[in-house]
Amino acid sequence: MTRRRTGYYVLMYAIGAVLLAAVFGPILWLVISSVSTQAELLSVPTHFVPDHPTLARYQEIFAGAQGSVGGALRAAMVNSLVVATATVVISGVAAVFGAYAFARVRFRGKTPVLLLFLGTYMMPPLALVIPLYLIMANLGLLDTRTGLVLVNCTFTTPFLLWLLSNYFAALPVELEDAAQIDGLSRLGALFRIVLPIARPGLVTAAIMAFLASWDEFFYALIFTDSPAAKTVPVALSEFVGKYASLDFGLMAAGGVVALVPPVVFAVILQRQIMSGLAAGAVK
Structure with a gap:
């Protein structure tokens, strides 16, 4: 034995x-x-x-002249941060209200509607790229950060809706009932009771939405064309194609820089992420 x-x-x-x-x-x-x-x-x-x-490659990235390889990568990092942060805010706000409604409000067809939202998340990007492209073109949002944020919200919002609805459903409803007896409205109970308790789940949802937006490549490749809107994955792919045969180390340095924000977020908020995932998995 x-x-x-x-x-x-x-x-x-x-x-x-x-x-x-x-x-x-x-x-x-x-x-x-x-x-x-x-x-x-x-x-x-x-x-x-x-x-x-x-460390010459990192100096090139962070101190290179505007229009150089380093300057292009710096601009792409700013674009990625802006797009990812805006995606988290918009999809997070929409998902909080929607998830709370699915978790607490009784209405006919609730489960099919939730599955419909989840189904849109499970659809391959290739199936949605043409209608999304036509919509962005009609709105004049092609090759803009705003357009890319809206496109990213199409896959982050359904996922956050599913994740947070499970999390809210696991919270004791008695706390909200007591708050409403004391005079709070349902919306007041959401902001003053539910959201403070659900902080680990909210942090988890925000980090996962941020990472999904930061790493997104296909939509960013289709919907952006200029350095003013290109994100890190697209910039790195072009960087590899143009400069890989000249300096492999510079390509590697760009990859390391692109890894830093997700790793920092994961390390700093590791405890909240794990507790949020564990609680969200229990109904």
């Missing part, structure tokens, strides 16, 4: 080590490549530890 248990633990640790290497190995190599010289990156055998590490 002891040998069998020992073998089980060894197997689990081995699987965990392989998964850890698969997840963090590419990220580690990205960081190493970003501080290696071009000669080290092209040398055979490969230099896994750079002999002469340099």
Whole structure:
């Protein structure tokens, strides 16, 4: 029994080590490549530890002249931050009111309507790109941050609606009943009772919407054309196509910079994310 248990633990640790290497190995190599010289990156055998590490690529990104590769990437980061933040605010506000209605208000066809919203989230982007493109073109919002925000809300809002409706349904309704007995309206109970209690779920929803918008590539590629609206994924893809053969390290540095905001959010708000997901999974 002891040998069998020992073998089980060894197997689990081995699987965990392989998964850890698969997840963090590419990220580690990205960081190493970003501080290696071009000669080290092209040398055979490969230099896994750079002999002469340099931060010149990061200086190019953050201090490069306007119109340079670094300037284009900086503009794309600003666009991504603006688009992702606006998407979180708009889809979050809409999802809070909608999710609370699904969780607390009784009306006919509630489940089919919720499934309809969720179905729009599950549809492939390719099925929606033509009607969305026509709508944005008629509104004059092609190649704008505003248009990209509205497009991103089409897939973040249904997901947040589903996530928050489960979370609100798991909260004790007696607290709201007591608040309404004390004179609060249903809307007042939402703002003064439900939302403070639901803070972990709201943080989780906001982070997931931010990450979904930050990483979105397909819609950003279709709906943006100029540096004034392009986001980080699109800028990096063009950057790879234009400059990868010249400087692999600069490409890697751009990838590292693009990874920083999601990682920072995940590390800082890890506890709220886990508690929000755990509570939202219980009805």
